[in-house]
Amino acid sequence: MFRTRSFRKHLVAALAVVVLGVSACSTTTGAGAGGTGGSQAPIANEDLVLVASVINTTNPYMASMIEGAQALGEKLGVEVQIVDSAGSSQTEISKIQAILAQGKKVALMVNTVASSDAPTIVNAVKQAGGYVVIWWNKPDSLEPWDVGNNFVAFQKYSGVESGQCTGRALAESLGGKGNVIGLAGVEDSTTSQTRVAGFEDALKAYPDIKLLEVQSANWDPQQGLSVTQSLLTKYPNQVNGIWAADDAMIIGATNAAKNAGLYNDIKFVSDGLYPPVVDMMSEPNSPIVGETFHRGFMAAAIGLYTAYLAATGEIDPATLPEEKRDSLFKLACVTPTDFQDYTKWDGDVDAWIDTLIENGPWDTEPTPLVGQGPEKLPGT
Amino acid sequence: MANPVTREPSEQSVSTGRRTRPHHRFEVRSLGEVGALAVLIIVFFAINPSTFLSIGNIRTILDQAATPLIVGVGATLVVLMGAIDLSVEGVMGAAGMAFILTTENSRGSVDLGPLSFVVGIAMGAALGVAAGLIHTRLKVPSFIVTLGFWFVGLGIATVLFGTETIPLLPDGGIKAWPNETFLGLPHSFWLAVLVIAVGWVVTRFTRLGRFTYAIGDSEEVARSNGVGVARTKLYVFAVAGACTGLAGILATLRLGAGAPTVGGGVLFLTVAAVVIGGTSLGGGRGGVLRTTLGVFMLTVLTNGLILSGVDSSIQSGVSGAVLIVAIIFAAWPHRSRLRIVK
Structure with a gap:
């Protein structure tokens, strides 16, 4: 009997926690969902923090994203914070909410753990008056122009x-x-x-x-x-x-x-052309016959810079064409004979960031904007 | 699962231990599990007659089972005490990274030669000792301590990994060792056999093993019979950490690259294998050989589903369902004797 009763107590307690949690979440999202965001006063560099949220810190791609975010922050002279989601949507959302609560205005680039995280993050950022660019994952139905200026853009490479x-x-x-x-x-x-x-x-x-x-x-x-x-x-x-x-x-x-x-x-x-694969491709008669080239540092810097431009008032998201708000960037197909034309970009991240700041997020080689999302599957 | 025959009151005494009928106990109590494994093998063989029992695939299964088998030996010892070790994935990562960075690798950090194996195993053992100390001295439940040490281990692995390029092992050399064969079977499997044999001897014939069972049966009774409970627990956590460290090294050798996540998925595999094998999570009952059966059931299942062409999107669902059925059948003869279901 004792066991059963205490089990029930636990069950009730667990249910209570879940219910409270859900209602708390829905309050936040409910309040943020109404209306489309109007323009807001530009934010000065010292009141701004650049935040890059990555899925983990052990994948080489994620490490590259962090490198790009930090290099951009240094160039712009703006503080950078990194969010390590540790592979969990819950960790990601709660860490981002904690940063939003710190007070400074946020320009956020987030590589979402799962598509379903995007609405919650977008609404939290909008509530706090920050600006967010999402990389890689969002539901197709969630479009930046439906949310307002605070959801600046969604960006990815075509799968x-x-x-x-x-x-x-x-x-x-x-x-x-x-x-x-x-x-x-x-x-x-x-x-x-x-x-x-x-x-x-x-x-x-x-x-x-x-x-x-x-x-x-x-x-x-x-x-x-x-x-x-x-x-x-x-x-x-x-x-x-x-x-x-x-x-x-x-x-x-x-x-x-x-x-x-x-x-x-x-x-x-x-x-992805990760460093170990670059080494394998460099071997004579390498059996690695094809790769794509795109880089985490480029993605993170493009995303963060787009959010930064919106936060500082240099671009007005409302007036941008749709392809600049749901964007596909250029992906390079590489082979053992030409991959070195692309890996040269890895050598000098800072110099590449300079070209990004000079040309803007949509016109920087080797990865300019090439199309509009959401991506369609072949044959549909 | 519980067999009252071996749980007579006289056996509560620590010194006479549980050695009265070792053969009898293993055979009778394990028939369900052996049967379930046999059914899995027969079904997969029927579906894939040309490939499933080919020598190549048998080698593949044995190689894939090696890492969880080694972790499983340590995990069984911990579970036999009524504790649990959730830290294995993090500890494997830390040990694997410590190993690869001290052996010849593409990052060119340090090359300590064979000492690198000692470094990796010591990393695992040290984390085990630390968890054991906190568990026994500060009286923190093993569940919480080892959960924490999962992330401590992962943290150490991540720091060691840093932001430089992935450390790779050079081709040939030690990287090839796990996959080379002895008597037709891969070295990785022989290593697992060795660890299992040591684990079996320890649980069956040593004081540490008997104390482990005694603590799992009843810590109070064990203590009043003069068992050094805290010390035994510490030893067991150290041994489990060392096993996990060795598994981290083996996984790194097989992959040929250092990765903090090298232990990914191993926790579920080993805890499930321990339970499926029939070692009681309450402690005091079960053994290393039972876990071996559990690991083989899970490995054969994963391999067999791939060979049978089951779509990967429904594989995890199918493997979960098959497992539940297997456990029901395995536990059927003992269902009336199960003392605790929780």
Whole structure:
């Protein structure tokens, strides 16, 4: 009896916490949802803080984002704060709310952990009179112009284009004939879904390329290793090419192939051109035959700078064309012969930030604005 | 699960321990789990006759099981005391990073040669000792302490990782070791076998093992029988930390790269394996070999689902459902004897 009663007590307590939490959240969001934001007085540099929110601090892409945010802050002479979401939407939202409560006006760039975080963050920033640019994930239905000036823009690289670019490179390297497998990221990630869709779309032009299977490896190198290991035993001596939705997983996949003694018999393509992959591509006759180039520091700096321009009144989001508020930026397809034309940007982040400040967020090489979101899947 | 035969009052005595019928206990109590594993293997073999039991795939399964098996030995010891160790993912990350940065790697930090293995294992053991000290001296529940140490470990790993490039192991050399074979089976698996054997001997034939069971049975009774409860707990946490550290090294070797998240997913896998194997979370009952069965059930399941072409979006749902069914069947013979369901 005692056990049951205390269990009930706990259950009631837990329910109470949940109910309180939900009602607290809905109060915040409810108050912020009304009306479209009008223009606001420009904010001076010393009253402003630049905030970059990243998903974690251990992924090389995220580390690069932090580097870009800090370099931009130094150039602009504005304080920078980094939010480490530690992979959790809840951590992300509560840390951002804490910074908003500190008092200074916020120009925020957030790489959302999940699409569903975006409305809550946008509303919290709007309430506090800050400005936010979201990178990579938001629901398609949440458009900046519906929220107002405080939601300055949404920015990303096209996933479909990434998948098409690497899919084509893989098919070409196999001479248009062979069997390939794919490693997807987290199943419900739109970034992964669009990249897989682009990959499958590119293969349509190559009827003799057979896509044996696409499996999720959750953006994780360790899982990339074990999924590849299992697929290589499932299709013994049949796999000619491996595609991955990002480089973290291709690191696992190449190692699985090395362990199986197949590294030089398989072609690999992936997205992101991370430093270890740059090294692999530099080897003579590298089996890494195609990559895309885009950089975390560029994404973070473009996003933060856009938010900064809105906060300081240099741009009025309400008058911007829609493509500058739901934006797709240019992604470069690279091969072993030309990737060095792009990795040169890694050497001098500060110099690149100078060109960003000179040309503005939408016209900076190698990654100018190229299109308007939301992204459409091929065939829809 | 509980078998009253081995829980006669006379066995409460620590010195006679639980050695009365070791063979009998393992075989009878494990039939359910062995059966469930056999059913999984038969089903997957029927679906994939040409690949599932191929030598290549058997090697793959054994290699994939090695890391959770090693973590599982330490985790079993901790659970046998009625405690729990939630820190394994963080500790694996810290140990893996400490190892890779002290061996030959692309970042060129330091190369201590074989000493790097000692560094990695020591990192795990040190974190285990620290958690054990806080748990025993400050009387903080192991659940909370080790939850904290998960993130302490992850923090250490993240600091070691820094913002420089990913440290990679050079091709050939020690990176190839886990995957090379001895008697046709991968070294990683043999390493796990060795750790399991040591774990089994410790639980079955040493004072530390008997004390571990005694503490899990009843801390008060153990203490009044002269068991150094605090010291035993500390030793067990140190051993568990060392196992986790070794697993972190192995995972890093297999991946060929340093990553703070190298232990991702291992916590769920090992805790589930310990429970599925039949070690009671309440402590005092179970053993290392049972956890081995649990790890194999989970590894075979993951591998088999991929081989059977189950769509990855429904894989986790399917594997959860299969697990529940497996546990129901495994526990069926003992259902009336389960003392606690919580």
